[in-house]
Amino acid sequence: MSSVxxxxxxxxxxxxxPTSYHEPTTEDEIVSLVKSIANVGERIKVxxxxxxxxxxxxSNGVHLVSLVRYNKVLEIKSEACTVTVQAGITLKQINNFIEHHGLVLSNIxxxxxxxxxxxxxxxxxxxxxxxxxxSQQVTALTMVCANGEVISLSKEQEPEFFAAALVSLGCLGxxxxxxxxxxxxxNLRWLGSPATLDYALEHLEELNQSEHFAFWWFPHTNYVYLMSSNRTAQPIDPPKNAIVIWFKDVILGNYLHEVALWLSVHVPGIVPTINQCFRYLFFSSQRERIALSYQIFNLTILLRQYVMEYAIPIENTATAIRKLRDLINEAKFKVHFPIEVRFSAKDDAWLSLSYGRETCFIGVIIYRPFGQEIPYENYFQQVDALMISLEGRPHWGKIHYQSTNHFRKLYPKWDEFLTIRNSLDPKSMFINDYLEKIFFDEA
Ligand SMILES: Cc1cc2nc3c(=O)[nH]c(=O)nc-3n(C[C@H](O)[C@H](O)[C@H](O)COP(=O)(O)OP(=O)(O)OC[C@H]3O[C@@H](n4cnc5c(N)ncnc54)[C@H](O)[C@@H]3O)c2cc1C
Structure with a gap:
């Protein structure tokens, strides 16, 4: 334990x-920590x-645990294409490790x-x-429960607990x-191309023929940037090309953007012009790139931000974007780009955003240039209400304004999840204020 x-x-x-801070390095240390905190009836947050x-x-006033030093690869099976890791490892560390064994994560x-x-x-x-x-790429996990027991879960072993634990908000153990x-x-071949918003909304089914399709809409314009990635046997781009891309996307895309947004803190009226200029400079021509999959999936994001994101039934996509455009116009909000639109298959983790339905994700952003505050609450609250009206499930790690009643309606396995939560953590030692509102605020 180190000082608070x-x-x-x-x-x-x-x-x-927090009241105390811990960085365990072994599972035994995690177990004894959980047991000692359970014994005194206090709360813990990982x-x-x-x-x-x-x-x-x-969480204020709880025992805080970081697994930053519990981050090793435990086993890799190249032929079976599986890797077992300690839970504090980052995706970046996994990417780097498994790449040396000729493996990658399917989608990140x-x-x-x-x-x-x-x-x-x-x-x-x-x-x-x-x-x-x-979570759909996870085949098994172990979890330290409130009583100190370590349980092993997979599709074969305790399948219901596994389906609950995969997306469990840190509340089960x-x-x-x-x-x-x-x-x-x-390798993925990435193609970026400009289009109008109307074109994108009218051709969603066709555009989604790509293995990984997403688009960015630039609010205050009628333009989007379409991004499609597909697997290719072609070799990756030569390094020269990669350096040019890095300079444009990382240096100009982040720092120039941050300076422009900082100016808009003082003159909010220039936000539409910023969106138009950046679209014109960086997103008005076709681009192509071939790289190893995770280098295509990932972007370098340096700009601090407030974000919200809603998972809506895919058939509501065009309606949601059009209504969002009307909302921004009618309320005269000055909002940052991009509005990010992504897609996924339906899945089976009980509290997954895509549980049981093909999904469109709509992400909304307001940046904090150089730590400056830009008012976002009014905009976010109205977007929240709009997305909820379209059966939106808010991303658990992003800003939203919802509580228990909404979630119960939208997650068919809500009550089953709560039953498992009660059985694993009857004294609610893993609950914080945020989770109280999610699980116990029936107002
Ligand atoms: C720049 C940026 C880009 C992003 N891009 C995407 C994106 O493309 N797609 C997307 O869906 N999201 C995205 N996110 C959101 C992000 O993926 C999630 O918020 C994610 O949870 C962050 O992981 P973390 O390790 O930082 O967890 P934290 O934010 O630290 O914790 C999140 C939750 O996980 C729980 N938790 C952590 N470790 C454990 C453990 N060992 N056992 C049990 N519970 C645990 C915590 O208690 C907490 O409840 C992005 C966020 C940022 C800032």
Whole structure:
């Protein structure tokens, strides 16, 4: 145990003051920590990399646990294409390790800084109409429960507990190890092309023929940037090309954007012009890139941000975007780009955003240039109401304004999940304020 630390998330918008801070290095240490805290009847919170911008990982007055030093690869089976890891490992560390064994993760999101346990616990996903979220790549896990018992879960062993634990918001116990199904390494050919918003909305089915399709809409314009990735046997781009892309996307895309947004803190009226200029400079021509899969899935995101994201039934996509456009216009909000639109197959983790339905994810962002505050609440609250009216399930790791009644309606296995939660953690030692609102706020 080390002295009490002030904990703050990556975006800098959420903080907490725990009573103690722990970095266990073995499963036995995790078990004895949980038992000792259970004995005194206090609460515990495990954090990953702190990349959630909701308060899901924040807790005042609890015992805070980070698995930052419990992050080793335990076993890799190249022929079976599986890797078993300690839960504090980041996706980036997994990518780097398995690449040396000729393996990759099938589909991941925009960054790899998250821990594997944090990523699955919030339903983190990438894009691809035939792919589920990261939790769908998990074949087994072990979890340290409130009574100190370590349980092993998989589709074969305790399948109901497994389906609950895959996306469990940190409320069932501390995930200790995770086994992930990987694939032989593959390259992706990424194609970016400009189009109008109307074109994108009218051709969604056709565009989703790509293995991994997403688009960015630039609010205050009628333009989008379509991004399609497909597997290819072609070799990856030469390094020269990669350096040019890095300079454009990382240096100009982040720092130039941040300076422009910082100016808009003082003159909010220039936001539409910023969106138009950046679209014109970076997203008005066709681009192509071939790289190893995770290099295509991931972007370098340096700009701190408030984010919300809703998983809606795929058939509501066009309606949702059109209504969002009307909302922004009518309320005269000045909002940042991009509005990000992604897709996934339906899946079977009980609290997964895509549980039981093909899904479109709509992500909304307001940046915090150089840590400056830009008012976002009014905009976010209205987007929340709109997405909820379209059966939106808010991302567990992003900002939203919903509580128990909404979730019970939208997750068919809600009550079964609560039954399992009660049985594993009857004294609610893994619950924090955020989870109280999710599970016990019937107002
Ligand atoms: C720049 C950026 C890009 C992002 N891109 C995407 C994206 O493309 N797709 C997407 O879906 N999301 C995305 N996210 C959201 C992010 O993936 C999630 O918020 C994710 O949970 C962060 O993982 P973490 O390790 O930081 O977990 P934290 O935020 O630290 O914790 C999240 C939850 O996981 C729980 N948890 C952590 N470790 C354990 C454990 N060992 N056992 C049990 N529970 C545990 C915590 O208690 C907490 O409830 C992005 C976020 C950022 C900041």
């Amino acid at each position: 630390r002030y904990w703050v998330n990556w975006a800098g918008n959420v903080s907490s003051q 954090v990953g990399s702190g990349h959630s911008c909701s308060r899901i990982a924040a 999101g925009t960054i790899s800084e998250q821990t594997i346990a944090g990523a699955i616990s919030t339903g983190t996903h990438g894009t691809g109409i035939n792919f589920g979220g990261i 501390i995930i200790s190890t995770v086994t992930i199904s990987c694939e032989s390494a593959f």
